[in-house]
Amino acid sequence: xxxxxxxxxxxxxxxxxxxxxxxxxxxxxxxxxxxxxxxxxxxxxxxxxxxxxxxxxxxxxxxxxxxxxxxxxxxxxxxxxxxxxxxxxxxxxxxxxxxxxxxxxxxxxxxxxxxxxxxxxxxxxxxxxxxxxxxxxxxxxxxxxxxxxxxxxxxxxxxxxxxxxxxxxxxxxxxxxxxxxxxxxxxxxxxxxxxxxxxxxxxxxxxxxxxxxxxxxxxxxxxxxxxxxxxxxxxxxxxxxxxxxxxxxxxxxxxxxxxxxxxxxxxxxxxxxxxxxxxxxxxxxxxxxxxxxxxxxxxxxxxxxxxxxxxxxxxxxxxxx
Amino acid sequence: xxxxxxxxxxxxxxxxxxxxxxxxxxxxxxxxxxxxxxxxxxxxxxxxxxxxxxxxxxxxxxxxxxxxxxxxxxxxxxxxxxxxxxxxxxxxxxxxxxxxxxxxxxxxxxxxxxxxxxxxxxxxxxxxxxxxxxxxxxxxxxxxxxxxxxxxxxxxxxxxxxxxxxxxxxxxxxxxxxxxxxxxxxxxxxxxxxxxxxxxxxxxxxxxxxxxxxxxxxxxxxxxxxxxxxxxxxxxxxxxxxxxxxxxxxxxxxxxxxxxxxxxxxxxxxxxxxxxxxxxxxxxxxxxxxxxxx
Numbered sequence: 001x002x003x004x005x006x007x008x009x010x011x012x013x014x015x016x017x018x019x020x021x022x023x024x025x026x027x028x029x030x031x032x033x034x035x036x037x038x039x040x041x042x043x044x045x046x047x048x049x050x051x052x053x054x055x056x057x058x059x060x061x062x063x064x065x066x067x068x069x070x071x072x073x074x075x076x077x078x079x080x081x082x083x084x085x086x087x088x089x090x091x092x093x094x095x096x097x098x099x100x101x102x103x104x105x106x107x108x109x110x111x112x113x114x115x116x117x118x119x120x121x122x123x124x125x126x127x128x129x130x131x132x133x134x135x136x137x138x139x140x141x142x143x144x145x146x147x148x149x150x151x152x153x154x155x156x157x158x159x160x161x162x163x164x165x166x167x168x169x170x171x172x173x174x175x176x177x178x179x180x181x182x183x184x185x186x187x188x189x190x191x192x193x194x195x196x197x198x199x200x201x202x203x204x205x206x207x208x209x210x211x212x213x214x215x216x217x218x219x220x221x222x223x224x225x226x227x228x229x230x231x232x233x234x235x236x237x238x239x240x241x242x243x244x245x246x247x248x249x250x251x252x253x254x255x256x257x258x259x260x261x262x263x264x265x266x267x268x269x270x271x272x273x274x275x276x277x278x279x280x281x282x283x284x285x286x287x288x289x290x291x292x293x294x295x296x297x298x299x300x301x302x303x304x305x306x307x308x309x310x311x312x313x314x315x316x317x318x319x320x321x
Numbered sequence: 322x323x324x325x326x327x328x329x330x331x332x333x334x335x336x337x338x339x340x341x342x343x344x345x346x347x348x349x350x351x352x353x354x355x356x357x358x359x360x361x362x363x364x365x366x367x368x369x370x371x372x373x374x375x376x377x378x379x380x381x382x383x384x385x386x387x388x389x390x391x392x393x394x395x396x397x398x399x400x401x402x403x404x405x406x407x408x409x410x411x412x413x414x415x416x417x418x419x420x421x422x423x424x425x426x427x428x429x430x431x432x433x434x435x436x437x438x439x440x441x442x443x444x445x446x447x448x449x450x451x452x453x454x455x456x457x458x459x460x461x462x463x464x465x466x467x468x469x470x471x472x473x474x475x476x477x478x479x480x481x482x483x484x485x486x487x488x489x490x491x492x493x494x495x496x497x498x499x500x501x502x503x504x505x506x507x508x509x510x511x512x513x514x515x516x517x518x519x520x521x522x523x524x525x526x527x528x529x530x531x532x533x534x535x536x537x538x539x540x541x542x543x544x545x546x547x548x549x550x551x552x553x554x555x556x557x558x559x560x561x562x563x564x565x566x567x568x569x570x571x572x573x574x575x576x577x578x579x580x581x582x583x584x585x586x587x588x589x590x591x592x593x594x595x596x597x598x599x600x601x602x603x604x605x606x607x608x609x610x611x612x613x614x615x
Contacts, residue, residue, distance in 0.1 A: 102600075111420050112554070123586060126585065281429060281436070283432075284428035287421055288425035291422045292410050295418065
C-alpha cells in the first residue's frame with residue numbers, strides 16, 4: 001500500500017514537472033491529449049481489464065460529454081462548470097439505464113451492442129444539425145475559467161486536464177484495491193463463482209459501466225473547452241477502437257498501463273506524421289501482434305523482455321571486459 | 322397511388338440490399354458455427370470483393386467474369402492467410418482476444434487497401450446494363466435481378482453443401498460439438514480453415530454484386546459487415562433461412578425508414594433494430610426454445 005502511494009506521488013511529480021522544459025509548445029499540446037486519452041483508456045480498462053466486460057462504444061460517452069458541454073454553453077448560455085456537472089449527471093443516468101439491458105449480454109454480443117450504441121450516437125451528432133452543427137461541427141465553445149484565470153493556453157490547459165486525470169487515476173487506484181475492485185476481478189474470472197460468493201454481479205457491472213461512461217463524459221467536456229471546436233469525426237467507431245487499442249497495448253487490468261498505452265498511441269501518430277496514412281496499418285499490426293505475442297500488454301511485456309535481454313547483455317559485457 | 326408506387330420502390334431496393342445483408346450474415350454464421358468466432362473483419366472480405374473486381378477490370382483489363390472470379394479467389398486466399406496468421410496462433414483464446422484480433426486484422430486489411438488503391442470511391446459497371454424494368458409501378462434495375470439470382474444460388478449451394486457432402490456434414494458436426502467431432506476423426510483445424518474459405522468467398526461475392534449499385538471504397542466494409550451481423554443475429558446465427566429472412570427484413574425496414582423518415586438516420590435504424598433484438602430476443606427472431614445468452 002505504501003509503495004503504491006510513493007509510486008503515485010512520483011508519477012504526479014513527473015506529470016507536474018514535465019511541461020516546464022517544453023515551455024508550452026507543441027509537445028505540451030500533445031501531452032494534453034495523452035491526459036485525455038489516458039483517462040478514456042483507464043475508464044475502459046476498469047470495465048474491460050478488471051470486470052472483463054468489453055465496450056466498443058466508449059467514444060459515444062466521450063462525444064456525449066463534449067457535445068453536451070458544447071451545446072449547453074454555446075446554445076443555452078450555461079456556465080461551463082455547471083454544464084460539465086449537468087452533463088456528467090445526465091450521462092451517469094443514461095449509462096446506468098442502458099447498462100442493465102446491455103450488460104446482460106456477453107462476449108461478442110456485448111461488443112456488438114456497445115458498438116451499436118456508439119454508431120447511433122455518432123449518427124445523432126451528425127444529424128441533429130440545429131443543435132450540433134452537424135458534420136461541419138460546433139465552434140465558438142468558451143474556455144473554462146476560474147475567476148479571472150482563463151484556461152486559454154496550452155500550458156494552463158495541460159495542468160487543468162492533468163489535475164482531472166491525476167484525480168481520476170487516484171480514484172481508480174483506490175477503487176481497484178478496494179472490496180469493489182476485488183469483486184470486479186472475481187466477476188472477470190468467473191461470474192458464476194462471484195455470484196455464489198454473494199457478489200451482486202449484475203449491479204456491479206452496471207456500476208462500473210456507469211463509472212467508465214462518466215469518466216469519459218467528463219473528459220469529453222474538458223476536450224470541448226480545450227479545443228473550442230468539435231466535430232462528429234472525433235467520436236466515431238474508429239476512436240472507440242483506438243481507446244481499446246490503448247488499453248490492450250498498455251496492459252489489461254493495470255491503471256498505469258492505460259496511461260502508458262495512451263502515451264504510446266498518442267505520440268505514435270505524431271511520430272509517424274511523415275508517413276501519413278501508414279498509422280492505420282501500424283495500429284492494426286500492433287493490435288494483432290500484441291494480442292498474440294504480448295497478451296499482458298506493455299506493463300507485463302517490458303519487464304519480461306527486460307528479463308529476456310538482461311542475462312545475455314550481462315554476458316556480453318563481461319566478455320568485453 | 323403516388324405513395325404506393327414509392328413504397329413499392331423502397332421495398333424492391335430494400336429487398337436487394339437485404340439480400341446482400343443476408344449473404345454477409347450467412348458468411349458470419351458459417352465461421353461462428355464452426356469456431357464460435359464473430360469475425361469483425363467479415364466486412365473487409367466484402368469490401369475486398371468489390372475493390373479487387375474493379376482493380377482486375379480496370380487495371381488488369383480482365384473481362385468482367387474473369388475479374389469477378391479473380392477477386393473472389395484472391396479474397397479466399399486472404400481468408401486462408403487470415404486464419405493461419407491471426408486465428409491459429411492464438412491458443413485457448415478468450416472471446417476478448419478474438420474480438421481484438423479480428424478488429425486488428427480488419428484495420429490492417431483496410432489500411433493496406435487504402436495504401437494500394439487510395440481513398441476514392443469507385444463504381445463497378447452494372448453486369449448487364451442499366452435499362453430499368455418496370456414492375457408494378459416501380460422500376461427494377463437489371464443489377465437487382467443479378468443480386469436476387471446470386472443470393473438464391475449461394476443459399477441453395479450452401480444448403481446442398483452442408484446437408485449432402487461429407488465436408489459439409491463434418492463442418493456441421495464441428496458446430497454441434499467440436500470434441501465429439503474430433504473423436505470421430507474429423508480434423509477440426511481443417512474444418513475451421515474450411516469455414517474461413519467459404520465465408521471469405523461468400524462475403525466477397527456479396528461485395529462484388531453490390532458494388533455496381535452502391536459504389537465501393539476501402540472503408541465500406543465496416544457498415545456492410547455490421548449490417549450482415551445484424552441479419553445473422555436476427556436469424557439466430559444459423560446458416561439457414563432465418564438469416565435470409567433477417568437480411569430481407571432489415572434491408573426493407575432500412576429502405577422504408579430512409580425513404581419515408583430520413584435518409585440520414587438509415588444506419589441508425591439498422592442499429593436500433595440490432596439493439597432491440599439483442600435486448601429482447603438474443604436467440605434470434607425465428608428460433609424457438611431457450612438459448613443461453615452468449
